[in-house]
Amino acid sequence: MTDEPKPPEDAVPDNDETPDDEGELDDDSFEEDEEEGLDTAVSIDITGLSVYTHHGVTAAEREIGQRLLIDVSFELDGCDATVTDAIDDTVDYGAVCEQVWLAAQDRSYKTLERLGSAICDRLMDHFGVDEVMVRCTKPEPPIPLPVGSVSVEVWKER
Numbered sequence: 001m002t003d004e005p006k007p008p009e010d011a012v013p014d015n016d017e018t019p020d021d022e023g024e025l026d027d028d029s030f031e032e033d034e035e036e037g038l039d040t041a042v043s044i045d046i047t048g049l050s051v052y053t054h055h056g057v058t059a060a061e062r063e064i065g066q067r068l069l070i071d072v073s074f075e076l077d078g079c080d081a082t083v084t085d086a087i088d089d090t091v092d093y094g095a096v097c098e099q100v101w102l103a104a105q106d107r108s109y110k111t112l113e114r115l116g117s118a119i120c121d122r123l124m125d126h127f128g129v130d131e132v133m134v135r136c137t138k139p140e141p142p143i144p145l146p147v148g149s150v151s152v153e154v155w156k157e158r
Helices: 028-034 059-064 094-106 113-128
Strands: 041-053 064-077 131-138 150-157
Touching: 041 059, 041 094, 041 150, 064 094, 064 113, 113 150
Parallel strands: none
Antiparallel strands: 041 064, 064 131, 131 150
């Protein structure tokens, strides 16, 4: 029997963040992050949420409706899920999408600016975030010239 060759020392991690037998990180590594007191911010970005709405300047847009694509971005300061790996310690992305959908269905707006503002308000109130960016895109705007899409971004900060 021969001894198996050992990997070079520089190939072996010298911290506790080595995978266990199941390929998961050791829980001790999370405790170390917490003990070091590192400041961590998490950015939540949702792109391309497709919502059928009745927003627009023309009566036809408000009556017939159209599909909008909505992007949302905000930060979570002190997101405990970076340490605990618990879903309850972060924001449920499905809940964010639901709140965007509810804001888009709540009433009809003439401008994408007003819709984006209403979505920002709802997300700030519902999730307690201090700053939100919302982009509303009309993939097929009712413009008499060839245009791929139009978008409006709204940023709100407390």
